[in-house]
Amino acid sequence: MAASTLTEVARLAGVSPATASRVLNGSARKPGKDIAERVRQAADSLGYIPNAQAQGLAKSSSGLIGLIVHDIADPYFAAIARGVQEAAREQRKMVLLATTGGGPAEEKEAVAAFAARRADSIVIAGSRSCRDEDRDGNTELAAELDRYCRNGGQVAVVGHPVVGATATEGYHVVKVPNQELARQLASGLAEGWDGDFVVVGGPEGLLTSDDRVRGFQEGLERAGRRPAEVLRTGFNRSGGYDAGLQLAARIKAARSGEAPAPRLCIFAVNDVMAIGAAAALRSEGLRIPRDAAIAGFDDIETLRDFRPALSTVRLPLEDIGRIATRSTGPGNHTEEAQGAAADGITGEVTLRRSTEAAA
Amino acid sequence: MAASTLTEVARLAGVSPATASRVLNGSARKPGKDIAERVRQAADSLGYIPNAQAQGLAKSSSGLIGLIVHDIADPYFAAIARGVQEAAREQRKMVLLATTGGGPAEEKEAVAAFAARRADSIVIAGSRSCRDEDRDGNTELAAELDRYCRNGGQVAVVGHPVVGATATEGYHVVKVPNQELARQLASGLAEGWDGDFVVVGGPEGLLTSDDRVRGFQEGLERAGRRPAEVLRTGFNRSGGYDAGLQLAARIKAARSGEAPAPRLCIFAVNDVMAIGAAAALRSEGLRIPRDAAIAGFDDIETLRDFRPALSTVRLPLEDIGRIATRSTGPGNHTEEAQGAAADGITGEVTLRRSTEAAA
DNA sequence: CTACTTCCGGAAAGCGCTTGCCAACTGAAA
DNA sequence: TTTCAGTTGGCAAGCGCTTTCCGGAAGTAG
Numbered sequence A, B: 001m002a003a004s005t006l007t008e009v010a011r012l013a014g015v016s017p018a019t020a021s022r023v024l025n026g027s028a029r030k031p032g033k034d035i036a037e038r039v040r041q042a043a044d045s046l047g048y049i050p051n052a053q054a055q056g057l058a059k060s061s062s063g064l065i066g067l068i069v070h071d072i073a074d075p076y077f078a079a080i081a082r083g084v085q086e087a088a089r090e091q092r093k094m095v096l097l098a099t100t101g102g103g104p105a106e107e108k109e110a111v112a113a114f115a116a117r118r119a120d121s122i123v124i125a126g127s128r129s130c131r132d133e134d135r136d137g138n139t140e141l142a143a144e145l146d147r148y149c150r151n152g153g154q155v156a157v158v159g160h161p162v163v164g165a166t167a168t169e170g171y172h173v174v175k176v177p178n179q180e181l182a183r184q185l186a187s188g189l190a191e192g193w194d195g196d197f198v199v200v201g202g203p204e205g206l207l208t209s210d211d212r213v214r215g216f217q218e219g220l221e222r223a224g225r226r227p228a229e230v231l232r233t234g235f236n237r238s239g240g241y242d243a244g245l246q247l248a249a250r251i252k253a254a255r256s257g258e259a260p261a262p263r264l265c266i267f268a269v270n271d272v273m274a275i276g277a278a279a280a281l282r283s284e285g286l287r288i289p290r291d292a293a294i295a296g297f298d299d300i301e302t303l304r305d306f307r308p309a310l311s312t313v314r315l316p317l318e319d320i321g322r323i324a325t326r327s328t329g330p331g332n333h334t335e336e337a338q339g340a341a342a343d344g345i346t347g348e349v350t351l352r353r354s355t356e357a358a359a
Numbered sequence C: 001c002t003a004c005t006t007c008c009g010g011a012a013a014g015c016g017c018t019t020g021c022c023a024a025c026t027g028a029a030a
Numbered sequence D: 001t002t003t004c005a006g007t008t009g010g011c012a013a014g015c016g017c018t019t020t021c022c023g024g025a026a027g028t029a030g
Helices: A006-013 A017-024 A033-046 A052-059 A075-090 A104-116 A132-150 A178-191 A207-222 A237-256 A271-283 A317-328 A335-343 B006-013 B017-024 B033-046 B052-059 B075-090 B104-116 B132-150 B178-191 B207-222 B237-256 B271-283 B317-328 B335-343
Strands: A064-069 A094-099 A121-124 A154-158 A171-174 A196-201 A229-232 A264-268 A292-295 A312-314 A348-350 B064-069 B094-099 B121-124 B154-158 B171-174 B196-201 B229-232 B264-268 B292-295 B312-314 B348-350
Touching: A006 A017, A006 A033, A017 A033, A052 B052, A064 A075, A064 A104, A075 A094, A075 A271, A075 A317, A075 B075, A075 B094, A094 A104, A094 B075, A104 A121, A104 A132, A121 A317, A132 A154, A154 A317, A171 A317, A178 A207, A178 A264, A178 A292, A178 A312, A178 A348, A196 A207, A196 A237, A196 A271, A229 A237, A237 A264, A237 A271, A264 A271, A271 A292, B006 B017, B006 B033, B017 B033, B064 B075, B064 B104, B075 B094, B075 B271, B075 B317, B094 B104, B104 B121, B104 B132, B121 B317, B132 B154, B154 B317, B171 B317, B178 B207, B178 B264, B178 B292, B178 B312, B178 B348, B196 B207, B196 B237, B196 B271, B229 B237, B237 B264, B237 B271, B264 B271, B271 B292
Parallel strands: A064 A094, A064 A121, A121 A154, A154 A171, A196 A229, A196 A264, A264 A292, B064 B094, B064 B121, B121 B154, B154 B171, B196 B229, B196 B264, B264 B292
Antiparallel strands: A094 B094, A312 A348, B312 B348
């Protein structure tokens, strides 16, 4: 990597590196017109590209935003990533990507790596977990984040604060009203459904999943329905599929029984799981919503063309990414910025065909 | 950002920075056991994190891989990104993400930004374009890439070489047999379909799209069918949707005519477009495959649960990302690496229900 | 015990850029 | 003309790390 350097440009233009720096890489002081022109020409003719590492070192700031996701190929994260990317562009920064699979240990490593690169800010998009086996990992992650913040870094977390993090300066949480929205979803569903409800949740301790489960139960209770049974499974399509198989067996069994059991309404705590469950039911010859209703959460864009259209809760994922990123950026003390992050995000219950009562 | 520095660690351990560097950040020379231990302890107690920028400056290499995509929320790119990410992890590097929307001008900027950050390699995943209005952009992009390669950078392009790029050193192309596969798809479809074919393609000049269109026509020709009409539209869902509306109107018109026109088989040059087209047909009350058959390309994972299951061509997107990234990495001169990149990628025609003849 | 090789830490010179400070120069006010 | 403020370019000191080179210590052989 032997690109031309500022010094070379300066020499060619017959000025000092200081002057060249001032004209090329934005400084408060603007050198005289003619000199500036000479420098610019020299830079052009050499194809000069400033060395961002050196700049970063000198200015101690890197123009980098670190983004942590579980899996970039998951459309949920991909959508958030798009928002982050956009906000990064507004701030004229670049996005560093880390995918962790969701473990706090990997997340801690990612944070350390970002810190090493002196990323100006970090956005953490994956769900927090408070499972026992993650406790140590969480502690370490929290410590790493605290240190990062203490050194002046900005952190935004989507959904829940990192368990155990104590930093206040530069630590932002973008709240997502999962519980509230799940409650609304349950109300909405309860209105048009008299059968039983089953929840297909992620592993216990996954905060996002837990919130949604809890909210859903609350909603049912308020509607005067009995609480739903909760199946725990993986927080992804294949988890949904497994649960779906299980439920399919149950539905078939019930069907062959004496009393025609009322239909089941399945709430999978995210869209991808819901699609998995739907696929499983279908593979067992069941039809939606005829034999069972199903609802998800997130309203993933790519899945909107799925048929029967999936009832779900629309979450403005791109906005979430954007808002999280903005909250870490310069000017994050303005009213709007504060407001946007504090008010959190609003979603919208969206009932579609997959939960229609009339089959 | 005032993290502790190597010098501080060295001082605390009572050694010189040189020694500290040697023990902490892998060097050929390994200092004595006891000293190493002292240094490590000092580093630990200070919570030392090496400054990657400084390291990069000194070593002139950054441990960064730049990835250029059109849109990270597009599942096609997201899948490739996952592969890139994995390969990056193998190489213990981080991924810098740039989304460009597909224009060569933005791509050029991204390359420049990566060059400025001294990224060790760059992976370009978006389709190349040879449209007239992109000519200048392409030229500049090519120039930027050439310069980057000349300075020792490694570039991998997925699909097609960048139009006009002349660099040979460090310039890799991961070939994707779009044309060949589209031909096979046409053959496969022609076997079970006697109606007409229509191709829904992206804008003319988009190389990936053009290849697929061309291959498809070849396949039809070899099967003794007359060439398909080609509709040009956007290379995304909404383009597919628009084309779908148009075709729906046509199908309905034909249906009300005297002679019952044979059914149409629609080939959309990528899955997302196919889904869009399918949605449009459906919204017009048409059913697939009863009223029209439809096929896509890519076999996007998230879309596999779509019903009717979409006939398509399976592309190992994750592998593509991985192979592209590996081809730019260290040891890319080994046989396998060379082979993998040179042989390119293989895909597989996958016929599913969306093109079944019996409706 | 001397001569020669090995090994190991440390000093110091960068890597490419920014920026505080200084000196020189400008123009205006006195 | 002198004085003073206001500019403007350049010098040089870093930013935090790597790496070459060097001298001293230790090990081996003669």
